[in-house]
Each structure stands twice: as C-alpha cells, then as structure tokens.
Amino acid sequence: MINKDLNKYSSHFSIYTELRMQENRNNHISMVNGDVMGNSVSSSSGVSSRVYNDGNWGFSSSPDFSDSAVEYVVKNASDNVLFMNKRKKKQCGFILPDISGHHEIDLSTQRVRNDQKQWIDFLRNIDDYIASKYSFLSSRTVVLSGLDMEKSLLTSAGSTSYSMTPRGIMYISLTMNNNGEPVDLMDVFGGLGQLEDHFLDPSHFYSDIDILVEHLQKKSNGIYADAGLKDVILDADLAGILAHEAIGHTTEADLVLGGSVAGEFMGEKVASELVTLVDYANTMNKQACPVPVYIDDEGTPSEDTVIIEDGSLKSFMHNKDSARHFNTKPTGNARAYAFSDEPLIRMRNTAIHPGTSTLEEMISSIDNGYYLMKSSNGQADSTSEFMFGVPLGYEIKGGKLGNAIKDTTISGVAFDVLKTIDMISSDMTWSAGGMCGKKQWIPVGMGGPAIKCKVNIGGR
Amino acid sequence: MKAGADKAQCIYSSGEKKELNVDVGEFSLFRTNANHGISIMVIKDQKKGSLSINKIGKDDIDEAISTVLNMAESSMPDDAYDISEYQEAESFSKGDKEPALNIMYDRMEEFMEYSSNTFPTTIIEQAILDFSAGTSYFRNSNGVSFDETEGSYSFSVMFTSKEGKDISSFNSAGFSSLDIDLPLHKGGSINRLLKESAAHVRTKTVPNKFTGDIIVTPDCIMSFMGFILGNLSDFRLIAGTSLFRELMNKQIVHESLSIHSKPLSDNLSGGYFITSDGYKAEDLTIIENGILQTFLLSLYGSKKTGLQRVSNSGGSLIIDSGETAFEDMIQSVNKGVLLSRFSGGSPSDNGDFSGVAKNSFYIENGKVQYPISETMVSGNIVDMFQKVKHVSKEEVNFGDEIFPWIQFEGITVS
Structure with a gap:
C-alpha cells in the first residue's frame, strides 16, 4: 500500500509540479504441457516528479519513498528543467491549463486472496481438463497474469488522487498438427479486477475451452482466404483494434502535431453516419470499462472523448500541453505506466458505439465475404493505414457461415474503411487484455460491437 | 540458503x-x-x-x-x-x-x-x-x-x-x-x-499482383529472422512446436547465410558479459553457410529437452555480409519490392506470413520505380530463407546488431 495523501509535500513545489507515488505489482504463472515454466512475482515502486517551466519539462524518479527522496526528486526535476531552460531559447508565456480534481478509488478484490499454490492448482486443473479431453493436441500453454497499478498524485494546481486499478488475465494457447504442420489458436479471459475476481472456479472455463478447441479443429482444416477487397464482419476484437490502432492513435493530439492524417479532417465527414467512436474515461452504460481513469496523471479529471460523432471527426485526445497548443480543454488522457515514466497522451477505453443490427442479420446480408473473429496483433500509422493479424475467421457464402480460414491479415486505410460501414451490431464486448505501446507499454481497453465493412484481406 | x-x-x-x-x-x-x-x-x-x-x-x-x-x-x-x-x-x-x-x-x-x-x-x-x-x-x-x-x-x-x-x-x-x-x-x-x-509523401500501389523478389533492408530483416530464431529457442523446443527440432547440423536456411550471436564483439557497442542463467557469455555461430550449429537453449531449456545449452543469451546478432553490391541487387530484380518496414501479423506456427509493405519501393526492370502504399507481401518464412538470391556487401551497424540487405525470391506481392 502506498501513501494516499501526499499533501504534506506541497511545500516543496515552487513552479508547476506533479508528484506521483506508484507501485506496480505483477504475478505471472505459466504452464506448458503440464510443466510450470514460470512462477514469479515482482513489484516496482517509487516516487517521481515532473515540473514545467517556459515550455520545458523536467522529470526525476527514485525507487525510494522516503521524505528525503520526495524532496530530492522535486529538486532534481526542477534542476533538469533549469538545464533545459538555460540551453534552449525560452518560450515565455506558455502556461498550462489550470485544472484540478479529486478522486479516490480502490478496485482491489473483496474476495479472500489466493496464495500461489491455489493459482498453480487452478492452472493444473485447466491443463488436466485440456490434456485428458483433447489428447490429440500437440501443445498446451496456460498462463495466469495479474497486474495491480496503485498510484497517488498531488499537483501544484491542487489535484489529489489515489487509484488501485487491477487487471487479471488468463491466456490459453493450443496447438495441433495437421499433416505435419502446426496450427495454433489462443484465447484470453479476464479483465478489470484481480485474479480472484475472475478465476476462482476452473470448471467455469471448460465450455470456453471446448469452443476454442472446436474452432482450432475447424481452422486446422481451414482454407486460404481469397485475397482482395471483401465484405467482412469484424467482430468485437477486430472492431476494437480498428478503433484503437487505426483511428485512435491518429487522433492523439501529440501525433496530430507530428503530422497524422487526422489533423486535416477536423469537423469533416470521416465515416459512415452510423459511426460514433468514443474514448471512454471510466464507464460505459453505467458499467466500469476495462481501464477506468477518473483523474489522469497530470491531475485532470477524465472525461469521455467523443472522437467521431455520427460520422464526423469531433475531437482529439489531449494532455495539458497539447490543450494549451490547440487552445482547448485537456481531456484527461495523460497516463504513465511506471513510477519512472512521464505521462503521455494515451487512450483509455476506445470503442465504436453499438448500433441496432444483430450478428445474424449482418451475416445473412453478405453473399460472399468473411466473418473475422479474433486479432493476433495490429499496427497502424499516421496515414491511418492499418494491418491486423487474423488468427480466426470463417468464410460467408450466401449469407451463411462456411469453412474456417487459415491465419491471414487484413489491411486498409481506416478513414476509408469507416465510410464503408453499413451495419453495426447492438451488443458490445470489451477485449480482455489490451496493451498499447508508445514509448511505454500501458493497459488499455478496446472493444466494441461487430461492424460490417469492406477491407483488403490477405490470402495466397 | x-x-x-x-x-x-x-x-x-x-x-x-x-x-x-x-x-x-x-x-x-x-x-x-x-x-x-x-x-x-x-x-x-x-x-x-x-x-x-x-x-x-x-x-x-x-x-x-x-x-x-x-x-x-x-x-x-x-x-x-x-x-x-x-x-x-x-x-x-x-x-x-x-x-x-x-x-x-x-x-x-x-x-x-x-x-x-x-x-x-x-x-x-x-x-x-x-x-x-x-x-x-x-x-x-x-x-x-x-x-x-x-x-x-x-x-x-x-x-x-x-x-x-x-x-x-x-x-x-x-x-x-x-x-x-x-x-x-x-x-x-x-x-x-x-x-x-x-520521398514517400506521394505513393502508388503496385501495378498488379505478382510473384517476385523482395530486398529486405537491414532495418526490416528481424521481422522475419525472429521467426527462425524463435524456432531455435526454449519455448518452441520445449512445447514441441519447433520446425527445426530434428535439424541440428542440417541446412535450415540458404547456404549464403551465416548468422552469429556475438555479445562480446568489439564491433558492437551493445552486448553483455553474463547470461541470464549465470554463465560467462561467449560469442557463437548459430548458422554457418545455412547449416544449423546450435539451438538457443537456456540451462532450463537444455535440461528439459536433453539438447545442448547455448553459451550466451542470444541477441547481439551479426549476419555476414555477402558479395553483391546493393545496386547490383536492385539491377537483378525484374519485379519486386525494396522492403524497408513490414507491418505484419504474427506468422503462423508453420511460417506463413502476410502483411503490409511500409516505407517501401516498387522495383521493375532493375530500377527503383516509386514509393508504394497499400501493398501486401506474403509467403512462408521457412521457404523464403531457402530462396535467398543475394546478400549485400554493404551492412548497417545498429550498435546492438549488424545486418546486410538480403534478396529473397518467390514472394507474393499484391
């Protein structure tokens, strides 16, 4: 438990200053073909300070929580900004938005905590179930991974916050051989909460494992997708990664300043009128999102950022410095992963808003296309051109699901693809384990309804 | 204790x-x-x-x-x-x-x-x-x-x-x-x-789908090499999914390729002296003239599989440069792509891959023609590394790695 109340350190502040104490705690157990390959816990904690003066930032961190360490990091951060100010022509008059807020939230589990033996027994039960029921599999990997992020913040603008935001995840990856060639498939379970909130009874996952093996068997007999521009349904996983990677990143204000294509589109029609795309701060339809952020790491109260509304580009995501540049309000998107990291503009929970169609209606509307269910990874760039790996999908023929397809990729220009969306499902699913890399890795929420659109699909 | x-x-x-x-x-x-x-x-x-x-x-x-x-x-x-x-x-x-x-x-x-x-x-x-x-x-x-x-x-x-x-x-x-x-x-x-x-602000797609050569730049080669090295490492060998498990001292890539891991090399500023499992690190050759010399197994991986432990922790990679000048490689291409960055999905366990050619150029009739976008390349990494046409004389030292340009044939471009 870190110190929730940092107010006693405010006397160290002389210019714009942020002070953050943080501890990240990880628990990781991996089992491969019944053997425990990994059994580790780790924690990383410390204090950091960031100061702003004349357009420059200074930052310093220490692994020590003592009063003297706090005094040291504030002074060292101030010395660092002084070094920058001496070397660089001053940008006098740059003043950050004066915004503050207060919030405290502890999302620790209310259940009795398991010890490591119970978690290893849990994994062994899952592995035994897979091994005994599906002996034809050539490889089984089951992983439990927990991350607790505990932070407290004090800013010279008067913000105070404390948060304990946990994530508990289980990965199951299975491989079988087909004519001597390995074919694999993975699924991820869990999300917001500690491991106890998701994984008390292994039998709750037996039906999910049965479904995963059924998909794997179909995939092992799968066909190559027919390459080209196709009508497809992107299920929640892929709709989420499209919203995050291909659209979300282009609308982060620092990347807009760096030349992203979205900078040219503000106020313009960039998508079908069915599309409203939001970076949710903490809740959606009164339900907690996977990564709830109430006060960001600059002390700004977090608000939902409506990026696209009814097809028109409405807003970028901001920290205080980009809000100053664009003469607008910060949106509470400044987030740091570790105590030693400075806050960057990061997404929180990014998704297209659900529509009115059912998945069945969407499938029956396609004569020749694909239903793409899972993503393995995804990349996009400043042009909004994207590529996502697709490890699970089915062809659609005459409005009905057909053969499974082998691993493939989809690609396109996201702002073009959004214009082709003509159906959106009414349901909504968040992916379990979203992580985003941008100088630092950080947990993010991404998900959505299923969307029907046109994309390029790779084949052979 | x-x-x-x-x-x-x-x-x-x-x-x-x-x-x-x-x-x-x-x-x-x-x-x-x-x-x-x-x-x-x-x-x-x-x-x-x-x-x-x-x-x-x-x-x-x-x-x-x-x-x-x-x-x-x-x-x-x-x-x-x-x-x-x-x-x-x-x-x-x-x-x-x-x-x-x-x-x-x-x-x-x-x-x-x-x-x-x-x-x-x-x-x-x-x-x-x-x-x-x-x-x-x-x-x-x-x-x-x-x-x-x-x-x-x-x-x-x-x-x-x-x-x-x-x-x-x-x-x-x-x-x-x-x-x-x-x-x-x-x-x-x-x-x-x-x-x-x-030069890449205005791009075009390739004129049509074709099977041709890709010249992979030193910046991009790890997008494909990672799969080869992964098949030599702990996880796949222990899980039993390695494609090279039975191929020690056999040819696994084209004979023009020799690949080393040299954490002690004076030519690399990166590197390390101690392995993560507590051994003094040594320089080694992973693949020599296409022939597999060592798996990349830790102490645990070695004991688990009964195969020999590697004498370092991998990384610090050096691919030997070849005998062909980069310009001659370009001139040898009838139709192909100079691949500077690959935005691809994780390859299948069998090595099948497909992805977008980013920051790349279309080559035709021995000349770099124009920068491309919305272009996919696909193939199989194991097959591709058997079909190396040229390795460049030139190389790039990134401090942690030294790589040349490598020309592969038989890649689908669309």
Whole structure:
C-alpha cells in the first residue's frame, strides 16, 4: 500500500509540479504441457516528479519513498528543467491549463486472496481438463497474469488522487498438427479486477475451452482466404483494434502535431453516419470499462472523448500541453505506466458505439465475404493505414457461415474503411487484455460491437 | 540458503538513466531515472520460485526471501530446474559511467538542425537520446560471482513527412553507442530512412499482383529472422512446436547465410558479459553457410529437452555480409519490392506470413520505380530463407546488431 495523501509535500513545489507515488505489482504463472515454466512475482515502486517551466519539462524518479527522496526528486526535476531552460531559447508565456480534481478509488478484490499454490492448482486443473479431453493436441500453454497499478498524485494546481486499478488475465494457447504442420489458436479471459475476481472456479472455463478447441479443429482444416477487397464482419476484437490502432492513435493530439492524417479532417465527414467512436474515461452504460481513469496523471479529471460523432471527426485526445497548443480543454488522457515514466497522451477505453443490427442479420446480408473473429496483433500509422493479424475467421457464402480460414491479415486505410460501414451490431464486448505501446507499454481497453465493412484481406 | 533453499541465485543491480526528449521538432523533456532492484530465484525439492523487487531494505529482502521460498514450495517439481555451476569469479566493464550531458544536448541540437535543413518536409515526431549506466552483481549458491558495469548511449527517432495534405507513413530508426563522437544522423540507417521518408509523401500501389523478389533492408530483416530464431529457442523446443527440432547440423536456411550471436564483439557497442542463467557469455555461430550449429537453449531449456545449452543469451546478432553490391541487387530484380518496414501479423506456427509493405519501393526492370502504399507481401518464412538470391556487401551497424540487405525470391506481392 502506498501513501494516499501526499499533501504534506506541497511545500516543496515552487513552479508547476506533479508528484506521483506508484507501485506496480505483477504475478505471472505459466504452464506448458503440464510443466510450470514460470512462477514469479515482482513489484516496482517509487516516487517521481515532473515540473514545467517556459515550455520545458523536467522529470526525476527514485525507487525510494522516503521524505528525503520526495524532496530530492522535486529538486532534481526542477534542476533538469533549469538545464533545459538555460540551453534552449525560452518560450515565455506558455502556461498550462489550470485544472484540478479529486478522486479516490480502490478496485482491489473483496474476495479472500489466493496464495500461489491455489493459482498453480487452478492452472493444473485447466491443463488436466485440456490434456485428458483433447489428447490429440500437440501443445498446451496456460498462463495466469495479474497486474495491480496503485498510484497517488498531488499537483501544484491542487489535484489529489489515489487509484488501485487491477487487471487479471488468463491466456490459453493450443496447438495441433495437421499433416505435419502446426496450427495454433489462443484465447484470453479476464479483465478489470484481480485474479480472484475472475478465476476462482476452473470448471467455469471448460465450455470456453471446448469452443476454442472446436474452432482450432475447424481452422486446422481451414482454407486460404481469397485475397482482395471483401465484405467482412469484424467482430468485437477486430472492431476494437480498428478503433484503437487505426483511428485512435491518429487522433492523439501529440501525433496530430507530428503530422497524422487526422489533423486535416477536423469537423469533416470521416465515416459512415452510423459511426460514433468514443474514448471512454471510466464507464460505459453505467458499467466500469476495462481501464477506468477518473483523474489522469497530470491531475485532470477524465472525461469521455467523443472522437467521431455520427460520422464526423469531433475531437482529439489531449494532455495539458497539447490543450494549451490547440487552445482547448485537456481531456484527461495523460497516463504513465511506471513510477519512472512521464505521462503521455494515451487512450483509455476506445470503442465504436453499438448500433441496432444483430450478428445474424449482418451475416445473412453478405453473399460472399468473411466473418473475422479474433486479432493476433495490429499496427497502424499516421496515414491511418492499418494491418491486423487474423488468427480466426470463417468464410460467408450466401449469407451463411462456411469453412474456417487459415491465419491471414487484413489491411486498409481506416478513414476509408469507416465510410464503408453499413451495419453495426447492438451488443458490445470489451477485449480482455489490451496493451498499447508508445514509448511505454500501458493497459488499455478496446472493444466494441461487430461492424460490417469492406477491407483488403490477405490470402495466397 | 539459510532460509531453507536447496539452490539459489540473486542479482542486485543499480543504475541511472538520463534522457533528452524532442517532441514535434522542439526540445521538450529532460528525464532522470535512478533505480535499483533485486531478483531472487530459489529451488527447493526441485520446485522453483522467482521474485524481483526494487526495495532493498533488510526487512524488504527478508520478506522477499520468505515469499519466494513459499512460492517454490507451492509449485510443482521439475528435474530441469537448476543454477549454473561454479566458474571463476570475474568483473567486467564497458563504457562510461557518467554522460557528457552538454555534448548530448549539442548532438541533439545538431541533429534537429540537420534534419530540418536537409529534409524540410520531414517532421521529427519524437527523438530520444539517453545515457544509461549501471552495475549488476550476480551470485549463486554454487559460488558463481560475476560483476558487470556498463554505460552506453542510445538514440531513437520517429518521423513523418508532409507536403500539403500528403503525408508519408511514419518511420523510426535508432542505434546504440559507447560514445557520442559522431553526429546522430550518421548512426545506423537514420540518414537513409529520413531521405526515403521525404520521398514517400506521394505513393502508388503496385501495378498488379505478382510473384517476385523482395530486398529486405537491414532495418526490416528481424521481422522475419525472429521467426527462425524463435524456432531455435526454449519455448518452441520445449512445447514441441519447433520446425527445426530434428535439424541440428542440417541446412535450415540458404547456404549464403551465416548468422552469429556475438555479445562480446568489439564491433558492437551493445552486448553483455553474463547470461541470464549465470554463465560467462561467449560469442557463437548459430548458422554457418545455412547449416544449423546450435539451438538457443537456456540451462532450463537444455535440461528439459536433453539438447545442448547455448553459451550466451542470444541477441547481439551479426549476419555476414555477402558479395553483391546493393545496386547490383536492385539491377537483378525484374519485379519486386525494396522492403524497408513490414507491418505484419504474427506468422503462423508453420511460417506463413502476410502483411503490409511500409516505407517501401516498387522495383521493375532493375530500377527503383516509386514509393508504394497499400501493398501486401506474403509467403512462408521457412521457404523464403531457402530462396535467398543475394546478400549485400554493404551492412548497417545498429550498435546492438549488424545486418546486410538480403534478396529473397518467390514472394507474393499484391
């Protein structure tokens, strides 16, 4: 438990200053073909300070929580900004938005905590179930991974916050051989909460494992997708990664300043009128999102950022410095992963808003296309051109699901693809384990309804 | 050991990083991170637990030892768990202990001036120059005692080019070095990639789908090599999914390729002296003239599979350069792509891959024709590495790796 109340350190502040104490705690157990390959816990904690003066930032961190360490990091951060100010022509008059807020939230589990033996027994039960029921599999990997992020913040603008935001995840990856060639498939379970909130009874996952093996068997007999521009349904996983990677990143204000294509589109029609795309701060339809952020790491109260509304580009995501540049309000998107990291503009929970169609209606509307269910990874760039790996999908023929397809990729220009969306499902699913890399890795929420659109699909 | 472990190893490390940041062409942040930490691994009754913390008070360490022993006792036994055997104690050091901070600033300023003057349409989205230095102490209950002190500079830059409303894909480049004696734009591939970015603001697709050659740049080769190396490493060999399990001393890639891992090489500023499982690191050849020389198995992986342990922790890769000049490689291509960056899905376990050619160029009739976008390349990595046409004379030293250009045939481009 870190110190929730940092107010006693405010006397160290002389210019714009942020002070953050943080501890990240990880628990990781991996089992491969019944053997425990990994059994580790780790924690990383410390204090950091960031100061702003004349357009420059200074930052310093220490692994020590003592009063003297706090005094040291504030002074060292101030010395660092002084070094920058001496070397660089001053940008006098740059003043950050004066915004503050207060919030405290502890999302620790209310259940009795398991010890490591119970978690290893849990994994062994899952592995035994897979091994005994599906002996034809050539490889089984089951992983439990927990991350607790505990932070407290004090800013010279008067913000105070404390948060304990946990994530508990289980990965199951299975491989079988087909004519001597390995074919694999993975699924991820869990999300917001500690491991106890998701994984008390292994039998709750037996039906999910049965479904995963059924998909794997179909995939092992799968066909190559027919390459080209196709009508497809992107299920929640892929709709989420499209919203995050291909659209979300282009609308982060620092990347807009760096030349992203979205900078040219503000106020313009960039998508079908069915599309409203939001970076949710903490809740959606009164339900907690996977990564709830109430006060960001600059002390700004977090608000939902409506990026696209009814097809028109409405807003970028901001920290205080980009809000100053664009003469607008910060949106509470400044987030740091570790105590030693400075806050960057990061997404929180990014998704297209659900529509009115059912998945069945969407499938029956396609004569020749694909239903793409899972993503393995995804990349996009400043042009909004994207590529996502697709490890699970089915062809659609005459409005009905057909053969499974082998691993493939989809690609396109996201702002073009959004214009082709003509159906959106009414349901909504968040992916379990979203992580985003941008100088630092950080947990993010991404998900959505299923969307029907046109994309390029790779084949052979 | 007093607490009851049968075997134990411990690594204490401490260090500091100083980092200068440029955002959107302007100096923005000077960051200093001090940190330290302890990693402990214990084996008891052939059961293992691992723990790492960055608190080093006596009470914190006592609690950590108690926790990690409980973790081991909670786990399942495996005869493959072990620690390294006794070796002569040694201390290693490389690089400076303190950064030349004002020179770092000068180099960064010089880089910003060079890029804005030479490539005025290119936006430096972010540039980071850091100096990291630290010491690690490795000890285990077999009497292994190694100390390692290192300090090095690292530079990375991300950029996009823009003319009016036309923009390029972003690209990034970087290198590491023991000093900052050279201008930053002369490190790794930075100058070439900045130049290519400026040319990439207006792109076209390839004229049609074809099967042809790709010339993979040194910046991009790890997008494909990673799959080959993954099949030689712990996870796939233990899980039984490696495609090369039965191919020791057999040809697994084209005979023109020799690949080494040289963490001690004087030609690399990166590298390391101690493996993560407690052995003094050695340089080695992974593949010689296409023939597999060693798997990349840790002590655990070795005991688990019954195969030989590798004598380092991998990385520090060097692919031997070839005999063909880069320009001659281009001239040999009838239809193909100069692939500078690959945005691809994870390859299938059998090596099938497909993805988008980013920051790349279309080649036809022996000439680079134009920059491309919305172009996919696909094939099979195992097949591709059997179909190497040329390896370039030229190579790029990134500080951590040295790679040439490699020309592969039979790749689908659409």
